[in-house]
Amino acid sequence: MGNALQLLLQAARFLLYGAVHVLLISRLQLFDVGWCFFYLGFLLFLPIATPIVVMLVVSFLMGFSMDLFYDTGGLHAAAAVLLGYLRPWVLRILTPRDGYDAQDAVNIHQMGWQWFGVYLGLLVSIHHFVFFFLELGSFSAIGLTCLKILASTLFTGVTMLIVQLLLFPARRRR
């Protein structure tokens, strides 16, 4: 697969995740306290070997485009950039005993339930924590915010899981 093709594919994914989020998912609400951050799927499922700078820039672009739609200035961008920065760390923590293979990807069938669960849970909860407390601007309504974080983490996590199970090819495990 050539670099250009890879670039094109990722650009298409960017647009797809962004469009689906803005057009469909952004209106969904779970009991007034949970929202689905569908666009994070794009960042979470980027190739494992994505360079850090590219990762950060792409995160910023994705977050900033969401900010344009939500009219929130740089809120989504700030949280997304943090996610992009922490993703390599989490990947490093979760490195299998003999390192990542060249064809490894963030794929539930390839890496297993456990790996994927920790990866998803860690990154999504950190992102949501930062996002909702930034949105709040203080630590005044902690209870409600924690509820929002919890509900949104569950919502986003389950959605990502569904995306994985539906769309990602079930290759034979190593």
Place this chain on the structure above:
Amino acid sequence: MRNLLDFLYRYRGVLVFVLLEVVSMVLFIRNSAYQRAAFFNSSNAYIGRVLEVRTQIYDYFSLADKNRALATENAQLRQRLYRADLAARMPDSLAAPGDTTGLRLRADTLRLGLRPMPTRLVGSPLIPARVINQTLRRVDNYLTLNVGAQQGVLPGMGVLSAAGVVGRVRQVSEHYATVTSVLHSKTNLSAKIRRDGTFGTIKWLGEDPTHALLDYIPRQNKLVPGDTIVTSGYNQVFPEGVLIGTVDNFTKEPDKNFWTVRVKLAANFSNLTFVYVVGTPPRAAERDTLETRSGLRAAEQEGGRP
């Protein structure tokens, strides 16, 4: 220069991250006035807390002045209250035969023993009377009133003073009536504690005209000195809720299942002058007869029935 580039390359992740975060935050904060306000507000909250503590400290130094000011204000308020209390007070006396103090208020409600009583109720009017004879130091004490059958007094009616329960009419002549007072060895007055409604019986032991005994209060009940004891309304003599007295002290006796409660009687029998005879409510005679026939009344003698 090369070192610098090396450095930049090595820490490119952190640098780009910080750069992008700063850009995001600047965009974010400049975008919304709310967030700006929140930042200022949170800093204000910390400063406000400090100022609050400082005020608390300064307050200690002005406590004496504040106390004085409050005491003055309290005195003024008490004066006002006292007047208001007098103006709103319910009359506690009616003109009685033989009363030489002149014309009194023709009130239609009197406050007798904490309970408002209608004075002109058809069927059971309140009959004002004057005590013209009384014993106090005997085992069985009686009063004589200057009202009789002509005023509508019947045997068995209750007698109250403004302070509380006095006794029960025993015999009636044309113009006079004798009353068995609460200070009688056979007194058996159904009472209850107003605070929690526990029922008991008032008895008089014969030595002290200011105190009576409240019996049959179970030992597990909590008592408080000063508890108000009122009539229960179980008998036909007194309406419910008329003050009898207040709990003075109480002891547990090892061989009894009940508290031994000494009650300070509300009515001061040593200077009783004006009292009121309470009419029996309608159908009381019917109930009396029924309860006597079914045996309920056999052991119970109420209001000091001789």
